[in-house]
Amino acid sequence: MLDMKFLRENPDIVKQNIKNKFQDEKLPMVDEVIALDEKRRTIQQEADDLRNRKNILSKQIGGLMKEGKKEEAEKVKAEVAADAARLAELEAQEGPVADEIQKIMYVIPNIIDPSVPIGKDDSENVEVTKYGEPVVPDFEIPYHTEIMERFDGIDLDAAGRVAGNGFYYLMGDIARLHSAVISYARDFMIDRGFTYCVPPFMIRSNVVTGVMSFAEMDAMMYKIEGEDLFLIGTSEHSMIGKFIDQLIEEDKLPQTLTSYSPCFRKEKGAHGIEERGVYRIHQFEKQEMIVVCKPEESPMWFDKLWQNTVDLFRSMDIPVRTLECCSGDLADLKVKSFDVEAWSPRQKKYFEVGSCSNLGDAQARRLRIRVNAKDGKYFAHTLNNTVVAPPRMLIAFLENNLCADGSVKIPEVLRPYMGGTERLIPKH
């Protein structure tokens, strides 16, 4: 959400930004909201004047009553009553106009970073850097569920019976590998100075609307029936929500946290053939990192965050690349975003395993996350990034560590979390 004052003073920047994001249908909203804002201020001016008059007269009445001048007091009362109708009329307009303004402001996209490449959709995202050699072995790599089945590591049929499509039972070595990856990722981030946190897995609607746009909310969030609670789609939601309505002392910044949580997503929309198995599911677990910092430090933290994910994957010998989201593919709240993608030797292409975002002050403005500094208060900047989401990580992991004999080698860093196991041997 933009600052109304900024929009009022820089309508051309806001409009150009909308064009850069190929959302031309939103262009008229800028002038519309400016007109509404002007209307709001006119109403406020007149209403404030009337309120001022009422306040002065009410004080007079108090004085007159004390002195026992009842008749005079009645006269002044009549004066107040004369303005009451007009004031009520103005007050009736104030709310709806303010609501309308907020509705539009929620939809106008955040100003993107100047470094963001201009493009209309994900086909125009830009590869930034590759890390590691994308190897294609000379034997065939099966689909990830097939690899898992060789280890008796997955039961999708049972999951279907119990919860439906989009859920899984992980079993045995594969389930253990899943937990090992989470534990390793947690310690990896703790070693880098982040504070480990296990947050609430449900959040209230006021937090939901603070951390994401309505469009995202509708497509992602599961609502608990009869309660004002939603299952989190990522722990980013409860982690950024942790700071709602808080005034943070400046010397307590930056807040660097790494959190574990299950994630629940409706995943509305078309699913492709590559999304079978555990690629896109309604429930998965994830280690996340978030940062709340001073505005001038958010670009620096952005680079540190995605680098963490790259380093984590490289420590397990998985080739990755960073892909920058172009303007049209960038969510409305975001200033800049990189996807981290892992190499799939089966598909012979990279696929998304994490997403790193700088939200600027958009979430902070919606959630009123302010910083108390010596020379005044300001909105913090917020960032978030996936450390690792095991289901997708497992796909990359199994494909990249599968050997010609069907076994899967466990990289050294994971062995302490796997009881020292060096290699998984298929059951059949």
Next chain:
RNA sequence: GGAGAGGUAUCGAAGUGGUCAUAACGAGGCGGUCUUGAAAACCGUUUGCCUUCACGGGCACAUGGGUUCGAAUCCCAUCCUCUCCGCCA
């Protein structure tokens, strides 16, 4: 789920219909006096948001309504926190 207490500035907290909300009082922050320096003590200062070129004005005492000329204060609804009891991993 039941009973009780409570929600006021950065924090603690007073305030039960008007000239104690320009929010008492205390703490913290900032500036100063004193000191070789620091601590202590003392003096001063310090809410946020909207609006205005400015002067000024308005709003905010959990949230939303209501009563009243006037509400932190009275009434109604909702939310949250704490304590005790119940239930429970």
